[in-house]
Amino acid sequence: MKNIFLSFTAIALSTSMSAQIYMAKNCEITFFSESPLENIEAINKAAKPILNTSTGDIQTKIAMAAFVFEKPLMQEHFNENYAESEKFPSATLKGKINEVIDWTKDGEYKATVTGKLNLHGVEKDRTFDGIVTIKGSEITISTKFTIHIADHDIKVPSLYVKNIAEDVEVKLNATLEPYKKK
Amino acid sequence: MMKIFQKTVVVISLTVSSINAFAQEDLLSLLDSVETVKTHEKVIATFKTSKVINMQSTETVKAKTMDFRVTHRFGNIGAESGGGAHTLYGFDNSTDICISFDFGITDNLTLGVGRSKQKELIDGLVKYRILSQTTDNHIPVSMAFYGDMSYNPQEGSQFYSGMAATADFKHNDIHRFAYTSQLIIARKFGSRFSMELVPTFQHRNFVLANINPENGAAESNDLFSVGGGFRLKITRRMAIIADYYYIFSKYRTNNTVSPFYNPLAIGLEIETGGHVFHLNFTNASGIIENNYIPNTTDSWLKGGYKFGFNISRVFNIGRKKH
Numbered sequence: 001m002k003n004i005f006l007s008f009t010a011i012a013l014s015t016s017m018s019a020q021i022y023m024a025k026n027c028e029i030t031f032f033s034e035s036p037l038e039n040i041e042a043i044n045k046a047a048k049p050i051l052n053t054s055t056g057d058i059q060t061k062i063a064m065a066a067f068v069f070e071k072p073l074m075q076e077h078f079n080e081n082y083a084e085s086e087k088f089p090s091a092t093l094k095g096k097i098n099e100v101i102d103w104t105k106d107g108e109y110k111a112t113v114t115g116k117l118n119l120h121g122v123e124k125d126r127t128f129d130g131i132v133t134i135k136g137s138e139i140t141i142s143t144k145f146t147i148h149i150a151d152h153d154i155k156v157p158s159l160y161v162k163n164i165a166e167d168v169e170v171k172l173n174a175t176l177e178p179y180k181k182k
Numbered sequence: 183m184m185k186i187f188q189k190t191v192v193v194i195s196l197t198v199s200s201i202n203a204f205a206q207e208d209l210l211s212l213l214d215s216v217e218t219v220k221t222h223e224k225v226i227a228t229f230k231t232s233k234v235i236n237m238q239s240t241e242t243v244k245a246k247t248m249d250f251r252v253t254h255r256f257g258n259i260g261a262e263s264g265g266g267a268h269t270l271y272g273f274d275n276s277t278d279i280c281i282s283f284d285f286g287i288t289d290n291l292t293l294g295v296g297r298s299k300q301k302e303l304i305d306g307l308v309k310y311r312i313l314s315q316t317t318d319n320h321i322p323v324s325m326a327f328y329g330d331m332s333y334n335p336q337e338g339s340q341f342y343s344g345m346a347a348t349a350d351f352k353h354n355d356i357h358r359f360a361y362t363s364q365l366i367i368a369r370k371f372g373s374r375f376s377m378e379l380v381p382t383f384q385h386r387n388f389v390l391a392n393i394n395p396e397n398g399a400a401e402s403n404d405l406f407s408v409g410g411g412f413r414l415k416i417t418r419r420m421a422i423i424a425d426y427y428y429i430f431s432k433y434r435t436n437n438t439v440s441p442f443y444n445p446l447a448i449g450l451e452i453e454t455g456g457h458v459f460h461l462n463f464t465n466a467s468g469i470i471e472n473n474y475i476p477n478t479t480d481s482w483l484k485g486g487y488k489f490g491f492n493i494s495r496v497f498n499i500g501r502k503k504h
Contacts, residue, residue: 021212050209059209065223072244072289073496077455080227081418086317086373092210157419160455179212 020054022139027174029062031147033165040074040164042067049093049174051139056097058113058141060174063090082154082164083120091119101132108133113143122152130172139176144169222316228324228370229378230421231458231494232284232292232309234411235447236466236474237380237425240324240368242311243286243294246500251296252493253280253469260485272488280469285499300468305332315369328364332472344390357388360472364409373415380409382427384475395439399432405476406430413451421451423460427475443486445478460492 027047033040046066051058064085069075079085095115113128130143146167149156156164229239232249243249257275258265265272282296282305290311297304313325334341338353345351361384368378384405392401411425426446434442449462465487468474480486 021209023213048213050213052209057209059213061210061213065226071498072247073456076226085226094210163455 021179022051022176023179024049024174029172031168031170033168035165037162042069053103059094088121120152142173144171222320225315228376234425235462237411238328240326240366242292243284245286245289247286248497248499249284250495251282255490262484263486278469303332324368326366330362334358360386362471377412382407394433394437396436401433419453423451424448443481458494
């Protein structure tokens with residue numbers, strides 16, 4: 001009898017533990033570069049951020065080739081000359097939420113994430129401001145930040161300084177749900 | 183009782199350890215295990231434009247864009263082939279000029295039209311990308327079909343010049359068409375080097391009934407050839423490019439009366455963002471396949487090479503939906 005009871009608690013415990021992992025069911029990452037000659041915008045829907053609510057760890061991998069541009073030529077140049085997607089296929093973002101959030105309570109929370117952004121093979125310590133929205137079992141995260149592309153060793157030839165901004169604005173919006181092991 | 187207790191301990195410790203393992207795991211490695219469906223990513227920029235130099239590449243014009251191309255070949259550089267100082271090494275002449283517009287119907291289908299100075303050729307092309315090489319080598323090569331049909335609108339006296347007078351021969355517009363079919367097979371090795379192989383079949387509706395006096399072979403309407411080309415990236419925006427055709431034609435082999443040569447081109451490719459420039463040297467006597475493959479009469483060894491350039495500019499002709 002005791003045995004059965006203990007097994008049940010163990011199982012219950014383990015399921016509640018695994019529910020602490022959340023994975024994005026959809027995620028949109030956009031970047032925007034505004035310059036005198038042209039605006040460049042791209043959208044990536046392939047990333048799957050993962051959140052561990054027990055530790056506050058949040059991580060995502062972003063496939064560079066999955067950025068879709070309005071002009072196919074821009075996309076080719078982005079991959080070939082700037083992001084160098086063959087050499088650096090993905091960017092990673094690994095951080096920890098600084099605030100203590102009650103993940104069981106619905107609501108909107110301001111949060112900051114401190115961590116590392118690895119882009120174009122160059123890692124930078126960053127802090128991101130964002131908003132976490134909890135609604136039932138769904139968690140929505142959104143953040144906006146700028147990347148100074150020179151920080152990541154991405155060079156823009158002097159001929160194109162009027163086409164490509166030094167700082168690009170990145171927005172991330174993701175809806176996460178409890179991760180179920182398949 | 184003791185046994186049951188032991189079992190319980192085992193169950194609990196197992197569960198706890200599995201939780202610990204889970205929590206300590208790098209979250210991203212979890213992601214890798216989830217992404218069981220691996221995407222076969224397409225290799226980009228095997229070549230930079232739809233042509234290597236003279237030869238077609240596997241690249242197509244992307245959907246809703248138009249590639250405007252200006253292709254120019256100056257005169258021969260060597261004095262032996264009509265060049266030399268008196269023509270400023272060919273710069274005073276133009277062997278051929280072609281202006282063409284290629285439209286991306288889908289990302290894999292291109293339709294185009296062009297007009298050449300030489301023989302006043304008007305041509306229409308279709309290119310269909312059959313395969314795209316993937317980064318994981320799931321598909322090891324890119325492949326495209328290329329078809330070109332050209333029409334020669336020259337005066338009858340020019341078009342039929344060199345023909346022996348025969349009373350019952352009737353001029354017919356159908357004579358003026360010529361066709362090229364190619365299978366283009368390309369592979370990009372790493373991020374710098376790409377090469378391609380191009381088996382080619384051509385048919386000309388009308389050819390002069392000339393005979394090679396050396397071996398008795400007659401000129402034929404059908405012509406087989408195989409082309410090879412490469413691109414070697416030397417900086418982010420520059421590459422060395424070259425292409426060559428070997429033509430299987432007995433009539434063209436050691437023909438002392440009217441010699442023919444295999445077209446070879448080498449050049450430098452410069453990409454400036456919106457434009458792609460090719461600066462090149464070639465012995466090819468024309469610009470479109472229906473012309474330069476059967477009709478190259480200039481020889482590198484006799485100074486019959488000319489300077490030329492290709493300019494490609496891609497325009498958007500519609501908004502792409504995300």
